[in-house]
Amino acid sequence: MELSRRVFVKGVAVAMAATAAGSLVACQDQTGSGGGGSGTGTDPGPSGGGAEAAIVKTKGVCRFCGTGCGVICEVKDGKLITVYGDPDNKSNMGLSCVKGLHLGQILYGDDRFVKPMIRDDKNTKGTPGGLREATWEEALDLVSTKLQDTWRNDKSRLAFWGSGQQPITEGYALAKFWKAGLLCNNIDPNARLCMASAVVAFMNVFQTDEPMGSYTDLDLADVFVTWGANMAEAHPVLYSRLTARKVSGPGVKHYDITTLRTSTSKTADKVLMFRPGSDLAVANAISNYLIQNNLYDKDFVEAHVQFKEGAENLGHAYEDGYDASDAGKTVNDVTGIDFARFSERMSTYTLEYASQISGVPAADIEELAKLFGDPDKKIMSLWTMGVNQHTRGTWMNHCIYNIHLLSGKISKPGSGPFSLTGQPTACGTAREVGLFAHRLPADLVVNNPQHRRYAEAIWDLPNEYLDAIEAPGKHTVRIFRDLSKGDIDFLWSCANNWAVTLPRLTRYLGKNPEYKGIIDAFIVVNEPYPTLSTQYADVVFPAAMWVEREGQYGNAERRTAVFEKAVDPPGEAMWDTWIFLQVAKRVLEGTMIGSTPAFDHLFGFVWDSATDDLIADQREVNRRLFNEYRIFSNPDLNDAAQAINKDSEGKFEALLKMENKQLAPYDEYLDNAALTWPVREVDGKWLATTWRFAEGKQSEGFDEVGIEMYGDAGKPGGVSFYKSAGKKPSAVFRPYEPPAEEPDAEYPFWFCTGRLLEHWHSGSMTRRVPNLDNALPEALLYMNADDCAALGISNGDKVKVTSRHGSFDITATTDQRVAPPAGMTFAPFFAEEALINLAVHDYYCPLSKEPDYKKTCIKIEKA
Amino acid sequence: MVISSYVIDTIPEKCEEVSSILVTYPGVELHGQEKNRLIVTIEADSVDETYVIATKMALLDGVLNNNLIYCNFEDETLCD
Numbered sequence: 001m002e003l004s005r006r007v008f009v010k011g012v013a014v015a016m017a018a019t020a021a022g023s024l025v026a027c028q029d030q031t032g033s034g035g036g037g038s039g040t041g042t043d044p045g046p047s048g049g050g051a052e053a054a055i056v057k058t059k060g061v062c063r064f065c066g067t068g069c070g071v072i073c074e075v076k077d078g079k080l081i082t083v084y085g086d087p088d089n090k091s092n093m094g095l096s097c098v099k100g101l102h103l104g105q106i107l108y109g110d111d112r113f114v115k116p117m118i119r120d121d122k123n124t125k126g127t128p129g130g131l132r133e134a135t136w137e138e139a140l141d142l143v144s145t146k147l148q149d150t151w152r153n154d155k156s157r158l159a160f161w162g163s164g165q166q167p168i169t170e171g172y173a174l175a176k177f178w179k180a181g182l183l184c185n186n187i188d189p190n191a192r193l194c195m196a197s198a199v200v201a202f203m204n205v206f207q208t209d210e211p212m213g214s215y216t217d218l219d220l221a222d223v224f225v226t227w228g229a230n231m232a233e234a235h236p237v238l239y240s241r242l243t244a245r246k247v248s249g250p251g252v253k254h255y256d257i258t259t260l261r262t263s264t265s266k267t268a269d270k271v272l273m274f275r276p277g278s279d280l281a282v283a284n285a286i287s288n289y290l291i292q293n294n295l296y297d298k299d300f301v302e303a304h305v306q307f308k309e310g311a312e313n314l315g316h317a318y319e320d321g322y323d324a325s326d327a328g329k330t331v332n333d334v335t336g337i338d339f340a341r342f343s344e345r346m347s348t349y350t351l352e353y354a355s356q357i358s359g360v361p362a363a364d365i366e367e368l369a370k371l372f373g374d375p376d377k378k379i380m381s382l383w384t385m386g387v388n389q390h391t392r393g394t395w396m397n398h399c400i401y402n403i404h405l406l407s408g409k410i411s412k413p414g415s416g417p418f419s420l421t422g423q424p425t426a427c428g429t430a431r432e433v434g435l436f437a438h439r440l441p442a443d444l445v446v447n448n449p450q451h452r453r454y455a456e457a458i459w460d461l462p463n464e465y466l467d468a469i470e471a472p473g474k475h476t477v478r479i480f481r482d483l484s485k486g487d488i489d490f491l492w493s494c495a496n497n498w499a500v501t502l503p504r505l506t507r508y509l510g511k512n513p514e515y516k517g518i519i520d521a522f523i524v525v526n527e528p529y530p531t532l533s534t535q536y537a538d539v540v541f542p543a544a545m546w547v548e549r550e551g552q553y554g555n556a557e558r559r560t561a562v563f564e565k566a567v568d569p570p571g572e573a574m575w576d577t578w579i580f581l582q583v584a585k586r587v588l589e590g591t592m593i594g595s596t597p598a599f600d601h602l603f604g605f606v607w608d609s610a611t612d613d614l615i616a617d618q619r620e621v622n623r624r625l626f627n628e629y630r631i632f633s634n635p636d637l638n639d640a641a642q643a644i645n646k647d648s649e650g651k652f653e654a655l656l657k658m659e660n661k662q663l664a665p666y667d668e669y670l671d672n673a674a675l676t677w678p679v680r681e682v683d684g685k686w687l688a689t690t691w692r693f694a695e696g697k698q699s700e701g702f703d704e705v706g707i708e709m710y711g712d713a714g715k716p717g718g719v720s721f722y723k724s725a726g727k728k729p730s731a732v733f734r735p736y737e738p739p740a741e742e743p744d745a746e747y748p749f750w751f752c753t754g755r756l757l758e759h760w761h762s763g764s765m766t767r768r769v770p771n772l773d774n775a776l777p778e779a780l781l782y783m784n785a786d787d788c789a790a791l792g793i794s795n796g797d798k799v800k801v802t803s804r805h806g807s808f809d810i811t812a813t814t815d816q817r818v819a820p821p822a823g824m825t826f827a828p829f830f831a832e833e834a835l836i837n838l839a840v841h842d843y844y845c846p847l848s849k850e851p852d853y854k855k856t857c858i859k860i861e862k863a
Numbered sequence: 864m865v866i867s868s869y870v871i872d873t874i875p876e877k878c879e880e881v882s883s884i885l886v887t888y889p890g891v892e893l894h895g896q897e898k899n900r901l902i903v904t905i906e907a908d909s910v911d912e913t914y915v916i917a918t919k920m921a922l923l924d925g926v927l928n929n930n931l932i933y934c935n936f937e938d939e940t941l942c943d
Contacts, residue, residue: 006864009935013868013904014894016933021870021897074935081937085930095870095930104936105910232928240872240928247875247899247927267927770911 019087020094058564059086059673061553062100063165063546064760066421067237068555069096070673071103073547073566080104080547080567089673091215091559097236099760102769106546107567109768112528113542114571118142125519125536126509134539136572140579143492143539144586146522150490151587155184159479159488162189162435163495164426167551168560169625170577171429173603174494175441177584179434180459180466181591181602185446185473188437190496191423191430192476194385196848197393198419199431204334204394204847205401205730208660208723209431209443212692213380213416214557214676216701218242220414221380223371224254227279227400228386228854232263233757235384235420242382243267255368257282257360258386259752259854260782260826261819270364273821276750276855277739278358280392283399284736285354286369288346290406295373297408299716305405306728307342310334314846316391316740320481322846331846334732345733357736372407378414379407384422385754389854394847395734402731411693411719421556422755428554432661433629438472442632442661446472450644450652457640458631459602462594475849477842480508484515492524494543494576499532500762500832503851504842506806509536511838526576531764532832541579544569549577550618552626552669558676558689562669565618577621578614581606626666633661633677657710660692660723680705693719739855740843747803747857749787749825753836754853756817756828763830779831781810781860782818787825791860798863801825803856806838809863825858864906865913867934868894869920871901877925885920910936 055076060083062069070089074082083103087094096103116139117131124130134142150158160178162171166189178187191199202209218224218241231239246252246267256268257279265271274282290296311333315322322328337345351362351369371377381404387396400417401410409415421427434441444451452466474482480498482488484507502508510518518536525537528545548569552562569575581603591598600607606624608615615621631637635645635658643649645656662678664686669675676688680698682705687698689706695718696702707713711720711727721729743749758776759766766772781799793799799812810827811834818826827836839858844851873881878899886893890906903920907913913934921929 006866009866010904010906013866013933013935014902017868017870017902017904018895018897020930020932021895021900021902076937079937082933082935084933094932097931100931100934102910102914104934236928237930240930243872243927244900247872772914774911774915 016084016087016094020085055081056566058547058566060103060547060563060566061424061561062096062103063424064099065235066423066426066556067091067235068424068553068557068559068561069100069237070561071096071100075566078567080107086673089561091555091557092237095237095240097757099757099766099772102766102772103546105769106765107548109529111530111768112570112573113530113540114573115542116572117540117542119538122519122538127535128530131534131537131540136574139539139541140582140586143524144583147490147492147583148587151182151184155182156186157488158184158186158490159474159483159492160187161476161479161491161493161496161498162187162430164189164191164195164421164423164430165495166425166429166576168425168428168433168554169552169622169629170575170580171435172433172441172629173577173625174580175434176459176602177580179440179446179469180455180461181584181588181598183468185437185469185471186479187435187473188476188479189430189435190476190498190501191426192436192850193501194388194422194850195426195431196850197388197390197397197845200394200848201397201401202419203443204732205398206721206724210427210558211416211418211556212411212694213418214690215241216690217380217414217416217418219245220378221245222249222252222377222414223379224252225368225379225381226254226256226258226264226268227381227383228258229382229384229420230262230264230754231382231420232267234422234755236757238420239264253371259750260821260824263817270367272360272364272368274358274360276752276824277391278736279387280396280399280734281349281354281357281736282360282365283396283403284346284349285351285365286372287399287402287406288349289351289366289369290373290403291343291346293373295370296406297375297717300408301339301406303716304719304721304728305731306726307337307339308334308730308732309337309341309345310732310734312735312737314737316843317477317846318740318843323478328846334730337733342731342733372403372409378412379409380415381417382420384420386854388850389852391740391843391845391852391855392734392737393845393850393852398732398734401729405729405731408717411691412717413691419556424555425553427556427558428552428560432554437475441629442658444632446470450647450654450656454641454644454656454658457644458628458638465593477844477849477851481842483521484508484510484517486517486520488517488521490522493533494526497531497533497762497764499536500835500837501829502842503837503840503853504805505835505837506839511806526579528573529764529768531762542571542573543579544573544575548573549575550622552622560663560669560675560677561673575618581614623666630663630665633658633663635659654725655710657723659709660706678703678706693721695719740841740852741804741855741857743823743857747859749823749858749860751801751803751839751856751858752820752824752826752854753829753840754826755830759828759830761830762832767830778811779828779834779836780813780815782820782826783812783814783860784820784822784824785814786822788812788814791862793860793862800861800863801836801839801858802861803839803841803858805841805856808835808838810834810836812860825860864908864938865910865934865936866904866906867913867917868902868904868932869917870930870932871903871920872927872930873899873901874925874927875899881923881925884923888916888919891916891920910934
């Protein structure tokens with residue numbers, strides 16, 4: 001680099017950092033708890049104008065975790081040369097975590113798939129070899145023929161496994177192809193493994209998915225409670241906002257409720273260490289304390305909360321037939337009860353009883369309960385996989401909402417329950433466009449006739465056309481259990497690496513002689529890189545990744561953000577939307593909807609008949625797909641849909657109130673990275689909502705338009721939950737029920753799995769970056785030193801871990817990065833050579849069908 | 864040459880100590896401080912080398928977070 005250029009670049013780097021540091025300090029100052037930060041006022045601008053005009057700047061969004069950090073990409077000579085945090089993006093305000101250093105490098109690993117690949121000999125499955133290069137025509141025709149054959153033969157034997165990493169428009173096109181084109185509900189996302197419990201609880205409690213608050217609450221809260229969440233490693237940028245708030249306000253407290261000490265515990269004021277699964281008892285004890293001591297917000301409860309209890313003694317999904325069993329069929333049953341009955345049910349959960357079950361000192365639970373009972377404290381609860389990947393995950397979400405509803409600490413700046421997500425667009429795509437086996441776009445579900453009529457109106461389908469998909473399809477665990485038994489003939493996946501991330505891999509990967517279905521099934525994988533999953537693929541489609549195409553992510557705070565195409569994909573790699581629609585075109589050949597060919601009916605608006613191909617301009621394809629998708633949340637754009645939304649003919653039980661998720665036109669997002677839905681048009685401008693259901697001016701982030709449309713002003717707490725039935729969210733009593741397995745003489749240890757900072761999910765991207773790989777080259781089994789001593793295991797010894805479901809070899813460590821108490825162990829899941837999921841069970845929450853990755857029981861032997 | 868910048872969050876009482884240590888790292892320069900946040904650049908030969916230094920900074924006692932702000936790697940050959 002020329003010296004002058006070097007000086008210039010460094011100047012930009014410093015200005016960017018000063019601006020970011022200044023804006024964060026300023027952010028604290030606005031809350032009245034900071035002082036002095038000045039910032040520099042420097043406009044860092046792009047890498048240059050004039051002489052640097054060859055540099056093209058585009059907007060991106062980090063493609064790792066669910067935080068949704070905005071980044072700016074700079075491209076020179078077709079190559080990404082700079083990535084930096086976007087100071088205009090309100091989610092990260094210019095910050096990025098250290099993984100962001102490598103966002104450029106993930107595109108340039110030396111083993112990208114650059115041509116379609118086909119496997120001719122199924123006996124080579126599970127090995128690194130066996131794939132040969134093919135033309136797009138051959139691969140598309142082969143996949144389309146196999147899919148069409150299975151579809152015509154028996155739709156229950158095909159499945160798609162989607163992802164919370166597929167951009168919004170791509171997910172929308174895929175959902176429409178699968179649900180309206182193939183009339184098949186066997187499509188489910190990997191979000192089933194991380195967010196399903198949160199989703200089911202949101203729908204049960206509020207009848208609308210996703211948090212009411214936003215990341216802004218991190219800058220305002222007085223107390224943070226992390227429930228089973230290692231934010232310091234899994235959501236570093238949000239954790240930075242949390243710690244910034246903590247150090248700026250002397251009274252700000254952080255309570256970490258966890259089963260093992262993590263990097264997050266290190267900075268907490270108090271760590272409440274509980275026995276796995278007993279968090280339900282701890283949460284209930286807080287609710288009970290509020291009730292027993294008259295510390296709950298009576299006016300708020302009276303105005304806004306209804307009470308329920310539900311089916312109990314659910315047992316566990318040990319057998320494949322659990323969902324259809326007597327217990328499995330009733331898991332969603334609930335009954336309305338009065339507050340007295342709710343209080344009576346809760347009364348079992350005294351501090352002493354919860355302490356006895358959980359091991360958390362009663363005084364610590366009481367200390368936290370008192371804070372919830374203090375009307376002047378703003379409290380934010382944050383949780384992720386510890387709560388969701390739980391055999392009672394939906395219940396545990398309920399228990400947290402119960403506390404916030406009783407205390408009235410919800411939908412208020414600085415106060416609220418906040419469910420974090422783990423993937424860049426688990427919210428925007430998996431949840432919002434309806435990639436789940438039971439869903440349609442925008443929170444609609446297949447088994448509700450009003451919802452089907454609404455989707456038919458927008459997709460211009462004949463009346464009752466979607467009744468064919470009235471019954472929900474197979475959820476993720478069911479898909480892979482069925483695959484292993486030979487009950488799935490065609491499986492297609494995209495943007496995930498299921499052969500590493502699924503639980504119970506000994507069964508699913510056919511390592512057990514009775515489960516060889518994975519070998520016989522025809523498996524298609526869209527991937528940029530070779531992974532363990534592509535080793536089982538019959539066809540691999542080479543996919544464009546991240547900013548090699550234009551797309552959109554929706555993050556955990558309801559923020560929709562567009563990332564622009566910055567560079568071309570390598571070789572013949574193509575974007576996934578093109579791949580899906582090429583296959584759709586072939587598979588739907590000969591199928592009619594009314595008097596038009598089905599493909600033209602569903603996708604004609606993005607198809608160029610002159611070239612007989614997808615419209616070449618990606619921006620235009622995205623714009624058209626998004627603007628059709630947004631009709632779901634803007635019913636006034638479609639008269640037939642609006643009539644159903646308003647139930648104009650009185651045919652249904654309720655108003656749909658689809659505007660509660662209102663999205664702006666696509667082009668609004670190109671210039672504005674701050675649009676958290678519902679986005680409202682006020683005086684010709686599109687304005688975001690920072691706090692759903694909260695009274696106040698729309699221009700200040702409150703839900704003014706929503707409350708005016710459907711809610712009531714002047715209610716206690718200044719909120720109106722207008723989307724909930726009777727405008728009252730549900731507090732549902734959920735008891736403690738024991739985990740699916742508990743340690744015994746044969747399998748004496750708990751085994752918990754998760755992520756660590758350097759690697760993201762299965763490591764298919766981050767492990768290709770030499771230094772991330774060098775920084776954390778090996779997945780280790782974190783053990784308690786006393787346990788190691790008792791077993792004669794030294795730091796660095798190879799051990800064999802065995803559960804009832806499988807075994808794997810791994811290196812043991814007593815390193816304190818993750819410090820489990822006696823009887824508990826932890827390992828991250830990124831490493832295919834230490835394939836921990838061979839031993840992890842697939843028992844799931846009976847309501848959400850999300851597996852519990854945190855509580856398998858194991859034995860450990862020196863290898 | 865890879866040039867990158869960071870905002871490092873420190874425990875307030877350890878801020879001075881942290882800044883005195885990290886300026887001894889090769890290629891590291893301290894450019895300012897906003898309360899408990901340090902503004903730092905790293906100049907190194909590669910992204911990988913940058914990462915080693917950035918990680919070392921993140922692991923220092925007293926550091927709460929090391930936030931990457933900007934990274935220019937135009938000299939690094941990523942496409943080979």
